[in-house]
Amino acid sequence: MDIFSNLALGFATALEPVNILYCFLGVLLGTLIGVLPGIGPTATIAMLLPITFALSPATSLIMLAGIYYGAQYGGSTTAILINLPGESSSAVTAIDGYQMARQGRAGPALATAALGSFFAGTVATVLIATFAPPLTRMALQFGPAEYFSLMLLGLITSIALAHGSILKAMAMIVLGLLLGLVGTDIYTGTPRFTFDRLELADGLSFIAVAVGVFGVAEILRNLENETDRDVVIKRVTNLLPSKKDLKAIIAPILRGTALGSVLGVLPGGGAILSSFAAYSIEKRLSSSPRRFGKGAIEGVAAPESANNAGAQTSFIPMLTLGIPANPVMAMMIGAMIIQGITPGPNVAIDEPALFWGVIASMWLGNLLLVLLNLPLIGLWVRLLTIPYYVLFPAIVVFSAIGVYSINNNAFDLFTVSLFGALSYFLVKLGCEPAPLLLGFILGPMLEENLRRAMIISRGDSTVFFTRPISAVLMVLSALVLVIVFMPAVAKKREEVFQEEA
Amino acid sequence: MMEKPNIRDAAAGAIFFAIGAAFALAARNLELGTALRMGPGYFPLVLSFILMGIGAIIVFVSFATAPEQVGSVPWRGFVLVLFAPIVFGLTVRRLGLVPAMVITIILAIYASRRANIPLAGVLSLGLTLFCLAVFTYGLRLPIPLFAPWLRF
Numbered sequence: 001m002d003i004f005s006n007l008a009l010g011f012a013t014a015l016e017p018v019n020i021l022y023c024f025l026g027v028l029l030g031t032l033i034g035v036l037p038g039i040g041p042t043a044t045i046a047m048l049l050p051i052t053f054a055l056s057p058a059t060s061l062i063m064l065a066g067i068y069y070g071a072q073y074g075g076s077t078t079a080i081l082i083n084l085p086g087e088s089s090s091a092v093t094a095i096d097g098y099q100m101a102r103q104g105r106a107g108p109a110l111a112t113a114a115l116g117s118f119f120a121g122t123v124a125t126v127l128i129a130t131f132a133p134p135l136t137r138m139a140l141q142f143g144p145a146e147y148f149s150l151m152l153l154g155l156i157t158s159i160a161l162a163h164g165s166i167l168k169a170m171a172m173i174v175l176g177l178l179l180g181l182v183g184t185d186i187y188t189g190t191p192r193f194t195f196d197r198l199e200l201a202d203g204l205s206f207i208a209v210a211v212g213v214f215g216v217a218e219i220l221r222n223l224e225n226e227t228d229r230d231v232v233i234k235r236v237t238n239l240l241p242s243k244k245d246l247k248a249i250i251a252p253i254l255r256g257t258a259l260g261s262v263l264g265v266l267p268g269g270g271a272i273l274s275s276f277a278a279y280s281i282e283k284r285l286s287s288s289p290r291r292f293g294k295g296a297i298e299g300v301a302a303p304e305s306a307n308n309a310g311a312q313t314s315f316i317p318m319l320t321l322g323i324p325a326n327p328v329m330a331m332m333i334g335a336m337i338i339q340g341i342t343p344g345p346n347v348a349i350d351e352p353a354l355f356w357g358v359i360a361s362m363w364l365g366n367l368l369l370v371l372l373n374l375p376l377i378g379l380w381v382r383l384l385t386i387p388y389y390v391l392f393p394a395i396v397v398f399s400a401i402g403v404y405s406i407n408n409n410a411f412d413l414f415t416v417s418l419f420g421a422l423s424y425f426l427v428k429l430g431c432e433p434a435p436l437l438l439g440f441i442l443g444p445m446l447e448e449n450l451r452r453a454m455i456i457s458r459g460d461s462t463v464f465f466t467r468p469i470s471a472v473l474m475v476l477s478a479l480v481l482v483i484v485f486m487p488a489v490a491k492k493r494e495e496v497f498q499e500e501a
Numbered sequence: 502m503m504e505k506p507n508i509r510d511a512a513a514g515a516i517f518f519a520i521g522a523a524f525a526l527a528a529r530n531l532e533l534g535t536a537l538r539m540g541p542g543y544f545p546l547v548l549s550f551i552l553m554g555i556g557a558i559i560v561f562v563s564f565a566t567a568p569e570q571v572g573s574v575p576w577r578g579f580v581l582v583l584f585a586p587i588v589f590g591l592t593v594r595r596l597g598l599v600p601a602m603v604i605t606i607i608l609a610i611y612a613s614r615r616a617n618i619p620l621a622g623v624l625s626l627g628l629t630l631f632c633l634a635v636f637t638y639g640l641r642l643p644i645p646l647f648a649p650w651l652r653f
């Protein structure tokens with residue numbers, strides 16, 4: 001089988017000492033920021049992108065990926081122990097996990113979270129290895145019309161899955177697309193929206209926008225209410241779940257993994273949505289739903305498996321099609337572009353060692369996380385005593401130096417502040433920042449494929465509906481739009497997101 | 502029946518409409534081309550109009566939704582955190598990395614209401630050393646530590 005030689009190549013890459021080291025650094029950092037509230041994986045990866053310049057492409061992607069799935073682990077630790085989810089994807093885990101901790105069962109809850117995550121991570125790795133090659137082969141036959149339709153479907157799905165108002169999410173995407181167009185037009189060389197600034201000829205700096213939107217704006221939100229964190233840590237004893245626990249968690253872990261794997265692939269999906277969906281399904285399936293919210297171990301097992309599976313399968317569209325499913329994946333694409341690699345189906349063919357190395361490193365990283373997390377839980381929780389007023393100046397100065405180091409120009413730093421302010425106000429007005437970044441990455445690609453498709457079809461816009469794959473994608477887009485705006489669904493959707501908040 | 506609009510929605514819609522209009526205005530001199538051969542102005546202009554349209558709808562709908570509170574803005578933090586990167590950009594070339602870093606860190610520290618002089622001293626020293634270790638010694642970033650006129 002092909003898959004084995006591919007995975008062998010992957011593990012050969014992932015097991016190179018330098019890659020093990022950066023995989024370890026990645027998951028360590030991921031756990032750290034997962035534990036600390038107020039800084040998430042998106043901001044961290046944006047902050048660290050400039051640093052990855054110095055690394056080889058495979059090594060840098062391995063580290064960045066480690067930060068992302070490591071954050072899922074770290075977030076659940078604090079959610080269980082002190083009812084403070086470090087990551088939004090762990091918010092559901094806190095419901096039953098914290099109750100278990102209060103009943104003196106913190107150990108089994110933590111072990112369940114770790115085991116569920118590890119199992120889900122393993123399955124997701126196998127899924128990526130299985131589905132990536134056929135998807136890549138299919139993607140190679142895509143023309144501009146198919147790419148345009150696919151991106152449109154991606155954007156529309158991410159609107160449907162965004163929190164809050166659909167209209168605002170749509171506006172954020174369109175705004176992102178427009179911002180992505182700033183710079184020199186690739187066909188004619190005409191400068192667009194550059195106001196004669198030389199710094200804008202290549203467009204707005206992706207890293208500067210990402211740091212502003214996710215780093216600076218987040219700090220401003222946290223400064224709104226500075227409160228002290230009272231951390232009371234009890235010693236965690238008796239990590240091992242009982243036989244009864246093990247029996248209770250097998251099915252939820254399997255269901256959570258399956259659900260997360262599917263939702264992770266969807267644009268706008270990923271870890272957060274997966275964990276919420278898994279929790280509500282477990283509650284509905286349970287024979288005793290009343291136990292939920294009072295320390296049901298299934299309520300920890302399912303969402304923790306789901307968020308890890310979702311975090312990992314969201315790599316599939318990024319690796320095979322070059323299309324990001326969430327802002328973290330957009331960041332990965334940014335990292336590849338910085339390294340001079342064109343994202344898309346060619347990555348698997350031109351850079352097999354990178355492609356399979358990243359996939360194999362995920363399994364390795366998950367193993368490292370289990371080894372790192374369970375014995376060191378006490379240490380992680382103690383990190384929470386770091387006050388925010390120490391943390392955020394570090395984020396500010398780190399971002400400033402990092403952004404400046406890419407082009408050595410001050411203009412990018414003005415961009416950081418401008419987008420920090422804009423994004424802060426928009427979030428305050430109830431607009432999600434994630435769709436903006438997706439639009440920003442996809443804007444130039446969307447335009448290029450649209451124009452190419454129109455030239456190839458000699459101006460016949462029915463091309464998007466006459467080519468079969470493109471037609472299917474277009475019909476799906478239309479369906480999603482119709483469903484989202486159906487009154488019954490819109491109401492239900494609001495309820496779901498109400499529960500989350 | 503015209504009632505008071507939901508401020509959050511109305512403001513968001515107005516911002517989107519204004520940005521859309523600004524982009525449309527900035528795109529007015531770009532060549533449109535035809536659907537077959539789209540010029541540089543075609544796609545941006547279409548998007549600008551879509552953004553203005555969505556913005557207008559959001560404002561319109563805001564009259565039909567229940568009012569919400571926007572909440573206060575931490576102005577001191579807002580100004581200082583946003584100024585910190587700008588000041589870094591303006592000073593790093595003229596003064597060098599170390600002074601620019603120290604100024605940035607101190608600005609950021611005072612964004613918090615908890616800031617005081619001992620904290621600022623300890624934290625700026627620690628963070629400066631940490632950043633030097635990472636960027637200058639770890640990554641060998643070629644930014645001069647001090648501008649020539651500051652060297653002894």
